[in-house]
Amino acid sequence: MGVFKVDWVIEGEVPFTSPNCRQAGTLHLGNTFEEITAAQQTTWNGRSPEKPFVLLAQQSLFDSTRSPTKDKNVVWGYCHVPNGSTKDMTEAIERQVERFAPGFRERILAKHTFNTLQLEEHNPNYVGGDINGGVIDLAQLYTRPALRWSPYRTSAKGLYICSSSTPPGSGVHGMCGYHAAKRALKDIFNIKL
Amino acid sequence: MHYCKSLIVTMSKTEYDAIVVGSGPNGLAAAITLQKSGLHVLLVEGKSTIGGGLRTAELTLPGFKHDICSAIHPMAVASPFFNSLPLEEHSLEYIQPPIALAHPYDNGTSAILTHSIEETASLLGIDKENYLSLIGPIKKNFHSLIPEILGPLHIPKRPIELAQFGLNALQPATWISKRFRTSVAKGLWAGMAAHSILPLNKLTTSAIGLVLLAAGHSRGWPIPKGGSQQIANALASYFTSLGGKIETSFNVESLAQLPSSKAVLFDITPRQLPDIVFPPSTNGNSKNTATGWEFSR
Numbered sequence: 163m164g165v166f167k168v169d170w171v172i173e174g175e176v177p178f179t180s181p182n183c184r185q186a187g188t189l190h191l192g193n194t195f196e197e198i199t200a201a202q203q204t205t206w207n208g209r210s211p212e213k214p215f216v217l218l219a220q221q222s223l224f225d226s227t228r229s230p231t232k233d234k235n236v237v238w239g240y241c242h243v244p245n246g247s248t249k250d251m252t253e254a255i256e257r258q259v260e261r262f263a264p265g266f267r268e269r270i271l272a273k274h275t276f277n278t279l280q281l282e283e284h285n286p287n288y289v290g291g292d293i294n295g296g297v298i299d300l301a302q303l304y305t306r307p308a309l310r311w312s313p314y315r316t317s318a319k320g321l322y323i324c325s326s327s328t329p330p331g332s333g334v335h336g337m338c339g340y341h342a343a344k345r346a347l348k349d350i351f352n353i354k355l
Numbered sequence: 356m357h358y359c360k361s362l363i364v365t366m367s368k369t370e371y372d373a374i375v376v377g378s379g380p381n382g383l384a385a386a387i388t389l390q391k392s393g394l395h396v397l398l399v400e401g402k403s404t405i406g407g408g409l410r411t412a413e414l415t416l417p418g419f420k421h422d423i424c425s426a427i428h429p430m431a432v433a434s435p436f437f438n439s440l441p442l443e444e445h446s447l448e449y450i451q452p453p454i455a456l457a458h459p460y461d462n463g464t465s466a467i468l469t470h471s472i473e474e475t476a477s478l479l480g481i482d483k484e485n486y487l488s489l490i491g492p493i494k495k496n497f498h499s500l501i502p503e504i505l506g507p508l509h510i511p512k513r514p515i516e517l518a519q520f521g522l523n524a525l526q527p528a529t530w531i532s533k534r535f536r537t538s539v540a541k542g543l544w545a546g547m548a549a550h551s552i553l554p555l556n557k558l559t560t561s562a563i564g565l566v567l568l569a570a571g572h573s574r575g576w577p578i579p580k581g582g583s584q585q586i587a588n589a590l591a592s593y594f595t596s597l598g599g600k601i602e603t604s605f606n607v608e609s610l611a612q613l614p615s616s617k618a619v620l621f622d623i624t625p626r627q628l629p630d631i632v633f634p635p636s637t638n639g640n641s642k643n644t645a646t647g648w649e650f651s652r
């Protein structure tokens with residue numbers, strides 16, 4: 163799956179109806195279980211949902227170094243889309259924000275968007291706009307990238323894969339790199355960590 | 356004369372012990388692990404800045420710093436590897452928002468994830484106990500579980516706790532949601548499980564949701580001061596302080612471009628690798644056959 167990403171600068175804060183939302187670093191915008199499930203399923207089936215599940219973050223509320231002035235804030239958001247989709251999801255994403263924060267749109271001062279292919283240009287690892295380098299399914303979890311004894315080895319001696327295509331998968335934790343390096347240290351340099 | 360020549364060859368062969376291609380969090384982690392073990396390591400990055408999914412840039416107006424990809428770092432602060440490094444000494448500072456996550460509903464209320472599992476649970480009404488019994492044991496064993504969860508396949512050091520986690524983690528998220536009666540708790544759960552790129556009825560969607568909730572009650576969902584780029588910068592600063600070398604704007608299209616070394620680690624997907632090992636210009640269609648490379652996708 164890919165993502166459609168939007169970054170905004172807004173006047174003041176996101177005007178959430180629920181006060182708790184104004185204290186939160188991250189927001190999950192998708193309402194009920196049924197709506198979120200339907201959005202994910204639609205995307206999985208290769209279509210863009212009308213009511214996408216949106217992840218939102220409002221970093222500058224808690225980190226003043228992100229914005230040059232206190233009365234303007236940065237907002238980060240994205241939703242899942244099918245691989246390679248170039249559909250502009252800005253409108254659908256902003257509608258979801260507006261739903262829980264009426265008046266959000268009027269506060270937008272600037273925005274920047276990335277579709278899946280623009281994201282791939284930024285980072286070649288998102289081949290075809292797929293941000294996960296291969297889907298995490300049960301059978302694959304410990305065997306990606308290919309069925310071989312160590313997931314970090316390739317069949318050419320001395321060449322290893324250390325990206326999030328290997329266990330334990332995506333997210334910023336560095337553990338794929340650590341485990342791949344450990345493998346190479348043992349195989350090639352006879353060093354055991 | 357003969358002796359000298361072979362010496363030169365040997366020396367150029369050992370220009371670097373290892374090369375890492377790509378400076379995302381995993382490339383940086385691999386480079387640090389190798390350099391720390393006493394090797395001489397080169398890290399090359401195709402773009403002009405380091406970080407991969409950790410980049411922060413002024414995408415809109417001057418002075419406004421936007422995280423291009425990752426923004427929220429429950430996995431980074433839970434990572435046993437990152438926690439083993441002196442990253443604060445390299446200017447990395449995390450900020451914890453008062454509420455890690457809020458999940459608003461159409462009626463104007465919201466579920467929240469905070470450091471306190473009690474506080475999160477108490478807003479779920481009659482699902483309070485269901486929440487505590489699902490997440491409580493994972494939170495309690497979080498520190499011993501996380502190295503197991505974030506490890507490659509191995510014989511678990513904590514088989515019992517891992518089995519308990521696994522029993523729930525291996526259910527599709529739609530089954531777990533049946534433990535909850537309120538739409539508030541079900542919605543909160545769906546949002547967590549939706550971090551998986553799989554539909555919620557697939558196995559393994561629960562693992563992500565369970566880990567993210569327990570992480571919220573353990574080390575939180577922080578943001579790095581100055582942007583996600585600061586995580587990359589701190590890792591790079593530590594790497595170079597150990598003697599490691601970084602070259603940016605070095606896009607690797609062929610192995611032949613690289614200085615010689617005994618090992619090359621790629622922070623890229625397996626789909627990009629064949630073209631680098633067998634660049635189209637030197638070797639048309641013989642991928643996968645000539646030297647027995649196996650790529651399953």
Ligand SMILES: Cc1cc2nc3c(=O)[nH]c(=O)nc-3n(C[C@H](O)[C@H](O)[C@H](O)COP(=O)(O)OP(=O)(O)OC[C@H]3O[C@@H](n4cnc5c(N)ncnc54)[C@H](O)[C@@H]3O)c2cc1C
Nearest residue numbers: 326332333334377379380381401407408424425426427607
């Ligand atoms: C929009 C978005 C939001 C995200 N949000 C979060 C979040 O909030 N929290 C979280 O934990 N995770 C998040 N992630 C996921 C996270 O960013 C990735 O899982 C993580 O960056 C993967 O790290 P990596 O080191 O495997 O690869 P990457 O970070 O992708 O790094 C790969 C590097 O290799 C370089 N490279 C590729 N090919 C070559 C070549 N041929 N030669 C030289 N260099 C090359 C690239 O330029 C890049 O710098 C998000 C991802 C996206 C797309």
Ligand SMILES: Cc1cc2nc3c(=O)[nH]c(=O)nc-3n(C[C@H](O)[C@H](O)[C@H](O)COP(=O)(O)OP(=O)(O)OC[C@H]3O[C@@H](n4cnc5c(N)ncnc54)[C@H](O)[C@@H]3O)c2cc1C
Nearest residue numbers: 188298303330331332333427503504505550559562563566
């Ligand atoms: C706000 C936010 C935004 C994010 N955005 C993105 C994004 O856009 N893109 C992205 O890629 N990531 C993103 N992330 C990170 C994403 O949530 C992580 O990819 C996610 O946490 C998965 O981590 P994982 O791969 O370690 O674990 P998972 O693969 O979810 O599984 C958890 C662990 O459970 C264990 N497990 C699962 N199945 C089994 C089994 N069969 N047997 C034994 N153990 C098992 C595994 O060890 C596994 O590592 C984001 C995170 C946050 C907080």
